[in-house]
Amino acid sequence: MNDEQRSLLLRSAARFPLPEGMRFSYGTAGFRADALVLHSTMFRAGIIASLRSLKNDGAVIGLMVTASHNQITDNGVKIADPSGGMLSQLWEPFTDAVANAPDADHLLRQLICDFAEKEGISFDGSCRAEVLMGRDTRPSGESLLEAAKEGVNAIAGSAATDMGVLTAPQLHWMVRARNRGEKASEVHYFEQLAGSFRCLIDLAPNHGQKSTISKLVVDGANGVGAEKLELLIKMLDVSFIEVRNNGKGGGILNEGVGADYVQKERVVPDGFGGDDVGIRCASLDGDADRLVYFMIPSASGKDIILVDGDKMLSLFALFIKDQLSVLLQGDVKDNSFQPRLGVVQTAYANGASTDYLKRSGLEVIFTPTGVKYLHEKAAEYDIGIYFEANGHGTVLFSKCFLSWLEARSNELSSNSAGSDQQRAALRLMAVSKLINQAIGDALSGLLLVEAILFHMGWSISQWNELYHDLPSRQLKVKVKDRTAVVTTNAETTVVKPPGIQEAINVVSAKYPRGRSFIRPSGTEDVIRVYAEASTKDYADGLAKSIAELVESYLG
Ligand SMILES: CC(=O)N[C@H]1[C@@H](OP(=O)(O)O)O[C@H](CO)[C@@H](O)[C@@H]1O
């Protein structure tokens, strides 16, 4: 950095002082806190996004202002890498250090200069950083986005482009598209989703009945997802999707609504009730990267039948596996390309889903919690399907598989146009365009679920019958120091403190189909307890006993 660049950075940083007594951590999914204390964090996240762009020879980086499913008074920021995926984990320690560096004695500037030197990032103007920015509908978003913009501008020669209100997955999609030299506006995003959805519907065996698709009611969490889904519905020109909780009726973001509420509390969200019994319903979260489906079984209670991320994963896996087997029919094994299909879950996946997937002949792999881990693993396959139970996930197609698929499809269209094999190839191509390749996306996931249910001719109940969830229960335990718990085996085994894993094993073995684990949360100051067993009472009892163990070991 030359003197001029240094003084620009210092002048700008002085306008966003670090709040006293706060400690910020990039955590599982970006910085999150009360919006009132976040201006310095946003400014600094802007700096990091600029540096990340410079490190990648000026590739576009994304910066999304959102706190997803948190309460409306919170906000946060996630950074998207050039691929459209989450910020590289290798940069997280630096990101944390920048967010917490004291203003005094130019420590922030020093930290940035030292890191830039180590990473070989040059400020000589040979490349220009570019950061695409978006925000959800939180009232604090506009001013926080301005702070982030100042952070980008504090690195001389960088450009920040404000894309306005977006879902998080839209911004990730745009970053990916820009870096691939593809059209990247919101209209292009909608066109790609709508076009590939129509294609899947037209390729369905029962396509003549598309005007009879039954009603779907979507809880938009009073957030950005509702607004964008309404636009998408207009572009699709369909009438079977109704959006509720779109924020226009006075409802508050994530309050008694949204995917996280529905999945964790397992109760009917606001805006839904007796008139919706038996109807296919879905819930988005506050930045529309999570999606769960549900059904209201009776008008008299608040209970729902939850159709979660595990079931979405199972539905996608089943459909893709079927299409692949049609496509590969008759191919001589030795000569043909055998695509590797992998399914990625975390320990929170319901045991019944894992059994179902394995019984279906699928390769199931486990990673720690957090989509950054699942995404990385899924990317190792030709087709990698990943989902967290809470509804965050997607399907990744490798470049090599897509080239093979395109060639195979061209070959089939000249030799056997209209054949089952050709239709299977076209379906798989449409899925790869519909489902967001950058990150889990509730809107694209929703259209894929709808297209597959239509293809199968299934109701939500038939989908739900793929397997029966084992009753499960999650608890949170507040302890003195959650970092005292260290786990291994994708968080299913505790290695510290000594003895607790053995105790967990003994307790779990007392319950039929008992399985439980503990881990420190990456987003809250708690130890999370998960338990499942053959009945609801057993799952509740097991969770309670494990929580007591945690208290006695870590108090
Ligand atoms: C049990 C659970 O739902 N954990 C969530 C939650 O992480 P924790 O580290 O468990 O706090 O927030 C993450 C970010 O949204 C999400 O990826 C993850 O699945």
Ligand SMILES: [Mg+2]
């Ligand atoms: Mg979210």
